[in-house]
Amino acid sequence: MTNNVYGFLYSKTGLRDAAKVLRDYLGLSEKQAYIYKSQFDGNETLKIRMEAYEFETQSLKEGDKWLFNGAVAGDIDSIKALLKEICDPLNAKGYKANFEIYDENFEFISEYP
Numbered sequence: 001m002t003n004n005v006y007g008f009l010y011s012k013t014g015l016r017d018a019a020k021v022l023r024d025y026l027g028l029s030e031k032q033a034y035i036y037k038s039q040f041d042g043n044e045t046l047k048i049r050m051e052a053y054e055f056e057t058q059s060l061k062e063g064d065k066w067l068f069n070g071a072v073a074g075d076i077d078s079i080k081a082l083l084k085e086i087c088d089p090l091n092a093k094g095y096k097a098n099f100e101i102y103d104e105n106f107e108f109i110s111e112y113p
Contacts (some may be wrong), residue, residue: 002071003079004106007099009057009068009090017075018095022048047066053082068097081094083112100101 048055055070087097101109
């Protein structure tokens with residue numbers, strides 16, 4: 001089962017430092033967690049690509065806030081465990097990340113934290 005995960009990422013220092021925190025904590029390579037810079041408008045997007053999950057940010061008008069959405073395969077316990085691995089190191093380093101989890105019918109299941 002793939003669930004839809006919708007959230008926000010708050011960062012006063014931008015996305016590059018947040019990507020480094022996630023790479024370091026989750027043991028991801030620069031190909032798995034990276035910054036894509038739009039050639040059209042220069043906006044940066046944090047992308048995380050793994051077999052069991054994908055996440056991507058989308059910039060908002062506020063300079064320190066991004067949508068942070070993704071898709072995660074697994075049951076609710078494994079999804080919450082993954083969100084804990086993403087949120088906890090970011091929150092510990094002064095960023096803020098939070099998510100809501102929806103099922104394949106877009107019905108709310110839970111949130112983290």
